[in-house]
Amino acid sequence: MSIPSKYDASQVEDKWYDYWMKHDYFHSEPDEREPYTIVIPPPNVTGVLHMGHMLNNTIQDVLIRRARLQGKNACWVPGTDHASIATEAKVVAKLKEQGINKNDLTRDEFLKHAWDWTEEYGGVILEQLKKLGCSCDWQRTKFTMDEDMSEAVIKVFVDLYNKGLIYRGYRMVNWDPEAQTTLSDEEVNHVERTDKLYYVKYQIEGENEYVTIATTRPETILGDTAICVNPEDERFTHLKGKNVIVPICNRVVPIIQDSYVDVEFGTGCLKITPAHDVNDKEIGDRHNLEVIDVLNADGSLNSFGMHHEGKDRVVARKDVANELEKLGILTKVEDHTHKVGTSERTKAVIEPRLSDQWFLNMQDLVKPAIKAVLEDEDVKLFPKRFNNTYRHWMENIRDWNISRQLLWGQQIPAYYYGDGKNDFVVAENIEDAIKLANEKLAVTSSGVEKPITASDLRQDTDALDTWFSSWLWPISVFDGIRHPENKEINYYYPTNDLVTGPDILFFWVARMIVAGYEFRNKKPFNNVYLTGLVRDKQRRKMSKSLGNSPDALKLIEEYGADGVRVGLLLSSAAGNDLMFDEDLCQQGKAFANKIWNSFRLIKGWEVADISQPESSRVAIAWFESKFQETLATIEDHYGKYRISDVLMETYKLITNDFSSWLLEMVKPEYQKPIDSKTYNAVIAILENNLKLLHPFMPFLTEEIWQHITERTPEEALIVSKWPESKVIDTKLIKDFDFASEVISGIRTIRKQKNIAFKDAIEMSVLDSEKASRAFDSVITKLGNISELTYTDEKLEGALTFRVKSNEYFVPMQGSIDVEAEIKKLTEELNYTVGFLKSVQKKLSNERFVAGAPEQVVASEKKKEADALAKIETLKASLAGLE
RNA sequence: GGGUCAUUAACUCAGUUGGUUUAGAGUGUUACCUUGACAGGGUAGAAGUCACUGGUUCGAAUCCAGUAUGACCCACCA
Secondary structure: OOOOOOOOHHHHHHHHHHHHHHOOOOOOOOOOOOEEEEEOOOOEOOOOOOHHHHHHHHHHHHHHHHHHHOOOEEEEEOEEEOOHHHHHHHHHHHHHHOOOOHHHOOHHHHHHHHHHHHHHHOOHHHHHHHHHOOOOOHHHOEEOOOHHHHHHHHHHHHHHHHOOOEEEEEEEEEEEOOOOEEEOHHHEEEEEEEEEEEEEEEEEOOOOOEEEEEEOOHHHHHHOOEEEEOOOOHHHHHHOOOEEEOOOOOOEEEEEEOOOOOOOOOOOEEEEOOOOOHHHHHHHHHOOOOOOOOEOOOOEEOHHHHHHOOOEHHHHHHHHHHHHHHOOOEEEEEEEEEEEEEEOOOOOEOEEEEEEEEEEOOOOOHHHHHHHHHOOOOOEEEOOOHHHHHHHHHHOOOOEEOEEOOOOOOEOOEEEOOOOOOOEEEOOOHHHHHHHHHHHHHHHOOOOOOOOOHHHOEEOOOEEOOHHHHOOHHHHOOOOOOOOOOHHHHHHOOEEEEEEOHHHHHHHHHHHHHHHHHHOOOOOEEEEEEOOOEEOOOOOEOOOOOOOOOOHHHHHHHHHHHHHHHHHHOOOOOOOOEEOOHHHHHHHHHHHHHHHHHHHHHHOOOEEOOOOOHHHHHHHHHHHHHHHHHHHHHHHHHHOOOHHHHHHHHHHHHHHHHHHHHHHHHOOOOOOOEEHHHHHHHHHHHHHHHHHHOOOOHHHHHHHHHHHOOOOHHHOHHHOOOOOOOOOOHHHHHHHHHHHHHHHHHHHHHHHHOOOOOOOEEEEEEOOOOOOOOOHHHHHHHHOEEEEEEEOOOOOOEEEEEEOOEEEEEEOOOOOOHHHHHHHHHHHHHHHHHHHHHHHHHHHOHHHHHHOOHHHHHHHHHHHHHHHHHHHHHHHHHHHHO
16 A cells, blocks of 8 residues: 555545544443543634634543543533524614514524524534544534523523512613613723713803713703712812702702712712712612613613703713703813723723513522632633632622523523513423412412412513633533433533633623532632733734634645644633644644654554664663653643643654654665564554654544554554653663764764765763663764774774763764864863852852752863863863864 | 733744743744655754843743833713
């Protein structure tokens, strides 16, 4: 069989993915083995793969494949999130294109459209993950709106309501006028921008005097119900108890005093609009002020806007300002830079708005989750510094607004039966609701009227926040809410690792920990690996809006999934941002090709029943130790989630130790056969290398694995066994390092003198080091030394080089460039003398000798002795030349 | 306004509790060699006052304080 010299990923990747799928290697069922579980951070069902997904799913796949090789029962649960606000926005936009207005549709009609959309585009992203090589258990694919998942959400809502933790309240919430829904505090981003600050004077009732206030939002003047000053502010003491006239609407409102007002800011005089500002609302509550809401749900002014009614708030702002100017009471306009809340999803400017919403009281829920992370380290965050962020958020947590004025999501299971504020019941289904409603009526009303039936009940029209379903994800994918004692949840939960971006630490990670303790009394996962953001070369965040994110599938097409995976992981320390550069994928691709060709070389050898050369024997013994050393380092890195370090170690092992050294050492002469003992050992080594590499480059490694020899499906690499740790022969490794320096020396001389490798040379050694001779056969082979001899005295008229204090002589015919030799020796001497000085400086410092640990002093003395010995040989050589 | 993190070679990053050579890796770069594994491979080399200023110490890239620059997070000053 001839093997192509170029590795072609496109020919290989789909083949092996199908093969693994066909043999169910991604699928997991509970058994007696130790489980290793990851639940995927479910991407938006209608989303497409971007670089962030590629990064964190590659990491998850690395972890899961390694666990599988370690013989654990590896289970990676994939799925998607219904992402209520984002998906609904897309559906609404699509309907609009078709000339359909959402408001003309019934709830069921709209949901039908949304489901159609989900079925059409949903899951595209999961197909893309397959291209990346992700070994998810696809039989377990979940969607946050699956019937069982929704049931769990509803059950949890009812449970929390019955515990008194969920309540309905008329509160100031974040209103997104574009999506026309409320948002939780976490969904609001504060962005800096420069607006106008308008100074407006209000007339004091019955007097020809004015007070001036400053506002960025003149349109809300129409909702003013007071003017407020600081009671300490002497400039305004004379105004106490007086009223002012609100411009335009000419409402008479009181001047009140509250210490909230900052004397320094603006005019020191604050207009109070309780309906449109959180602080104003609080002040209003303290002073029993009227609340006048001037805005409609879409952000336009309502009838309180008078002749500005119907105008959008932004338009109205200018118009009102103009009107104020005409009235001659706009005294000043200046630029003002401040932070404005915007919607995370729609980017619309958020309006604080009073409305009836559902809230979850977080105060007590959060307690076990704080303890778990910060005190017990039951859940560990990587990198650890996120503990601080976590603490800050958790300790300052406020009640969670969980209702959304959306249709796409789990409908809130509250049923209203009357007009009163408390005429509702919360139940998992309508039957329970009827029962509960009747019970409640029997208690509250004296005369029993006719019993309530289904038609008397109206279900709350709001849906739940998306995160109210995804916070259950690690539990609900195993049906642990509905059936808390089922076999799966008991086996797979808590999961092992969670890999996600720090941007959803609050949205999701923290809330999952809360949910875990509340509903299972157990953490949802042991470790959280927070990846960095993927940035471009100019350090900009990769985002759709900037258009700087490369097309994931195109990258895979060009470099192969393995190449892209390697490219992404080559430089991504946990929690640090990743500067993505396509060149790294190119490096990944070249690496794949390199491994492919090393395999080609081995496969091309003819094997014969001949004796094993000493050089091969020792080379193999060395590599086996080197491999073990690397394996130990790798295990350590894995334990610390230093995934890119794992990859770099593996990369060096394969390109340096394996390809550049081992293969060169055991390579038979051209067109001569290799002995079977060496061949078999090299194959075994190659197989172990493939195992280390498989988590990173699953396709390439499986391809080579299957090329090495015929394998049954059970013998596939993906389900083979991770290499065992053995004792490391450190002496052998050290001896080899020494030998490799000798070989380097020979190569340097060959290069300087232009001696072709095919011309054998002699070499003799003055072995003051008493160096190990274990690798002499290797030195002879790789240096092409015809005769290696040990001598007691310097060899005149030869080229020399030194390793430590050993001297090596290569006799030369013809003249030697004495000048160059002297120069070289002098340079080396100077360096060594300089080095000696720095060591001696330390040693002559009494306080160092007295203060430093014995071990350190000893090592410094050894350095001194080594340097002195080397200087001696250098000086002697120089003297010989001159 | 509060907080977290970063700043080491041209680039991307290591450098673990201060002491294994006068700071490392991968990529890139330079010179030469090589067309019998390798969209290349090999060999050798160049390249860094470890952001800055002080301090602690026998000894600091590493610990402390401050400064500068950048990034991110949190926060209801109109």
